[in-house]
Amino acid sequence: MGNVILETQHIVKQFPKVLANDDISIKLQEGEILCLLGENGAGKSTLMNVLYGLYQPTSGRILLDGRDVQFSSPRDAIDRGLGMVHQHFMLLDPFTVTENIILGAEPGRGPTIDYGAARRQVKELSDRYGLRIDPDAKIENLSVGLQQRVEILKALYRRARILILDEPTAVLTPQEVDEFFSVIRGLRESGVSIIIITHKLEEVRAISNRVYILRRGRVEGERETGNVTTAELANLMVGRSVVLTVERTPHEVQPEPVFEIEGLQVLDDRRIPAVQDLSLTVRPGEVVGIAGVDGNGQPELAEAIMGLRPVESGIIRHLGEDVAGVSTRDRIHRSISYVPADRHRYGLVLPFTVAENIALGYHDRSPNAYRGQLDYEGMNGNAADLIKRFDIRTSGPEAAAMQLSGGNQQKVILAREFSRKPTFLLVNQPTRGLDVGAIEYIHSEILAMRDKDVGILLISLELEEIFGLADRILVLYGGRIVRELLTDETNEKEVGLYMMGGKERSA
């Protein structure tokens, strides 16, 4: 293995309220793939933003090629050969691939841009590294995998010899992940040193040479990937032993459907069909998973089920009655529960207290109200019970929802929805952005609801989640169910293929 190319010594980053990095020292060797593993809030992204000059460290040193360096802005970092691919892509959607790649380093004399030269350079670069892309395509028309490719090209265009990738596989399908891995290995062959930030254990084992484990802003350990087990990594990351996949015990499914959709058509905001001719059935005691790449009609489907978006045609049947024209409020009151995908925008009123958030939707009745007025005593008492039952870490029912961590916010929503004894439960991306410990808890609660004979429809972009929870998998592509599969008779590769619009089994 080569020399140490980049090193941090005792980096501390103090935010007004949070100590994000507490004495972090890591080393990156030339030509290796290094992983930084940690949960949300472990301080990985902060450390990378410090390395990239976006944040200034409170104390500590950065050494590049053994020499002290100070990056007062990303420009300094870029000039010294660092490139970064952020978790949320830094791409301008209505602009072309070429414009995005050259942004800030445009070729051309004086004030004007030489677009001809820019196209040639982009073309040459993509040929050299085997990253094929249409230089004139607009970003908004590219798949997520190709957008990531543009991000990598953007760094290479600036002659990056150290590439930092923040959660690079979070948004990719299994096929795209494989392709991404081979791209990364190719880059290592051509001499680029790579840091990958991740919370996915499999990823560490699949791609890296070495891994640092971060927890609560500190380095918890360093391992050669070759001789470490997944379980050991998980324990280091979480700080206790965790169950990685909640066991899905067999459960008897009731024959009479609790929830059915027939021939559903829903339009998106631009009045283009987002869900078309969609039919499905959910029976009590089963979890039906809807797998699909983002942007294939998931939000429109969820909103139509909850009455938040008008149904163009089709039937939505709950307990044998068509509810397609029923108001959202009445749907909730007839025991349909909903865990929305975006907990900040739709799940919670952040400035409200935990108790108020739990009362929402049932705030006009006991125990939350008495004779037309809110009954705070009853509301807080009820919330206190649920806080205990769902193990919500908060100072009490009167704490504002925004003071809670993401995992505990999600537990508030679960407490509200699950305590209302639903017969049908719609769960949309229940663990998005949560860490391993919280995911474990939420998964086991969902399965507990299934065991109480609730019919559950799970929409998720995470295939692991679908495979961990669902009994049956429906693949959503272009607003249609293109395939129905039994979880026990399929695998992630096959589902991934249908998610990309593949029609036949590839031999």
Add this chain to the structure above:
Amino acid sequence: MFTLEFLTNLLSATVRLSTPITLAAIGATICERSGIVNIAMEGIMIMGAFFAAIFAYTTGNPWIGLLAGVAFGGIYSLLHAFATVTLHLDHVVSGAVMNVLAFGITRFLMVLIIGHPGTTPAIPMGLGRYRFAIPILSDIPVIGRALFNQTPIVYLGFILVAFLTWFLFKTKTGLHIRAAGEHPLALETIGVSVYKMRYLGVFISGLASGLAGAYLSIEANVSFTEGMSAGRGFIALAAMISGGWHPIGAFLAALFFGFADALQVRFQVLRVVRLPEELFIVFPYLVTVIAVAGLVRRSRPPKAVGKDFMIERSED
């Protein structure tokens, strides 16, 4: 009634009346493309108009007045940039304050310098005197005479529409300004300062609105009157939106509003219909409302316009 002469005069008036709207609207287009909402054109315009008139009056040279109008428009707009970019204030609140403040400042300075509020004495020489026809082009019937037999700032307006379009879409700085309004962090992370681009965007709109003000006080008129912008800054806002945040679109929309204004004046004079004159005056504003209501839904604003940008934020 609808003779060739009438038509030529109508179009010529359209171009004249649209000039201040065009200038403010193309400036605002650059500003909003950089991510800063600008509703302060009205106030900046009034500042530009005031200083243009004062300098033209005291020096006797309208060209110095023009430069002063542009300069003070630019300087005054920096207050908006400072409030929104550096202090992270809400853009609309800052813009509203800028408008009210401009009226206060000009009244105060009127009393201080001229000795009374209201209207300044006439300047010795206005830019309106420098009307000149461009050879050949002005010989084209109707259109040629309407477009190419005009006064200096009108021509300057045409040039600026072309220049700012080129600037926004063909230059490096233009690309950076558009990036700042679309995805500021993307720009910052490749090493270009979003703050600088946003200051620049606001400043350009200040210069353009200052020029629009100078047009009002020293080219279309020969004196400054308090409140003489008469809502043109807001019509410019409408032109920018109807024009889809594109300089040429904003220019066409401004021409349309200028046309409505020109038509209104003629209807009033010719008494086409017997109605109180106030109703005619309302006409261009009504057209503005209808145009914005009809067109707004189709045009897409820059994604990050009005969104504050701050680099260091603790993670949640």
